[in-house]
Amino acid sequence: MDTTQLFRGTLQTVVLRLLAERGRMYGYELTQHVRDRTDGALTISEGALYPLLHKLVANGLLDVEGARVNGRQRKYYHVTAEGRAAAAEQVRAFEAFVETMRDVLAPAPPNPSAA
């Protein structure tokens, strides 16, 4: 089956979080880093990443900085203050989501007698 479906809506959180943690990264680096860090469990497709990066810049969550390294073009991204706040909030939202999911998927709910 496809685990992929679950990652839907997570990409933005991942990108913001990684950039918040690591200061600045460029697109290709993001794909490689995530692939390595998850042992291939999560791979960011370029078709999803680049449009997202553009959108995040347009929304003021990221800033871009062009560069040229070893003759190759790069675009370094880093989070804005707003982006950093968004990252934190989305990580929190993810934790809440997991919590909710566990409540639903739990084998048996505890008796809701008292508070």
Add this chain to the structure above:
Amino acid sequence: MDTTQLFRGTLQTVVLRLLAERGRMYGYELTQHVRDRTDGALTISEGALYPLLHKLVANGLLDVEGARVNGRQRKYYHVTAEGRAAAAEQVRAFEAFVETMRDVLAPAPPNPSAA
């Protein structure tokens, strides 16, 4: 923001798991049960639920059983053997997904020196 986006791709897992746990339920009951169990954090829209139930039946993961209670029509669903296996697998997949997410979202990864 919308926490809703995260639940994408989770609905099938939720439905299968609940039915595997509780034996049999009907559509409306599923929506109410999930709403109550999560204190409103997760609400299953009918526009998402009914097509899914039909699909799961078509795929052999669920069986249907028509009924009439208090003059009102109901359709009880219960998991097949295949559905039960799928439920277990999808819950496992969800746990793996969460695990992967934590690896990515973790503040700092441990040094990957030894096993």
Add this chain to the structure above:
DNA sequence: GCTTATGCATCGGGTGTCGATGTATACTCT
């Protein structure tokens, strides 16, 4: 008799993602 709750259902549209495709430069191997 209107509204609310129960209970089923479909359908149009939006959104996020994949996969394919395209461009360009640098390195490696033969």
Add this chain to the structure above:
DNA sequence: AGAGTATACATCGACACCCGATGCATAAGC
């Protein structure tokens, strides 16, 4: 010199999943 691979950007068509609106029908409450 030419082919293949890695690096690095980007777009675009198609698909899957879901929401919100809408519809039908019965029962209960006001």
